Amino acid sequence: MTKKAPSDLSNEAKKIWNKICREYDGLDTYFHTILKVCLESYDRLQQARRVIDEEGPMLKTPTGFARENPMLKIEKEARSGFLQAAKMLNLEILPGGGSIGRPPGT
Numbered sequence: 001m002t003k004k005a006p007s008d009l010s011n012e013a014k015k016i017w018n019k020i021c022r023e024y025d026g027l028d029t030y031f032h033t034i035l036k037v038c039l040e041s042y043d044r045l046q047q048a049r050r051v052i053d054e055e056g057p058m059l060k061t062p063t064g065f066a067r068e069n070p071m072l073k074i075e076k077e078a079r080s081g082f083l084q085a086a087k088m089l090n091l092e093i094l095p096g097g098g099s100i101g102r103p104p105g106t
Contacts, residue, residue: 003027006036010046013039020091031089038085041078048075 005017017039021027027035048071058066086093 003032006039009036009039010043012046013043016042034085034088038082038089038091041081041085045075045078045082048072048078 003021005014005021009017017035020035021032051071052069052075055069055071057069057072059069061067083093
């Protein structure tokens with residue numbers, strides 16, 4: 001029986017959780033804890049990306065100067081957290097928005 005996805009994850013992250021847990025039944029609490037951190041980082045990365053796509057990477061201050069969108073830092077940190085957690089779990093992440101999951105044969 002697979003552990004239910006945490007309720008605070010996005011629907012997309014819950015689908016990833018369910019896919020991974022279905023494929024690898026019997027995973028321990030440590031794995032589930034790191035997987036939750038991984039998918040929380042994934043959600044934060046997606047949230048930041050949406051804001052950056054809407055606002056752009058540079059913002060104008062009230063005085064007219066351009067400055068970097070603060071969401072770029074959040075995106076970078078969330079991406080780093082996501083990749084670190086995925087590496088700890090030995091998850092394979094396909095480039096170009098491909099799937100996330102365990103590599104074949106593990």
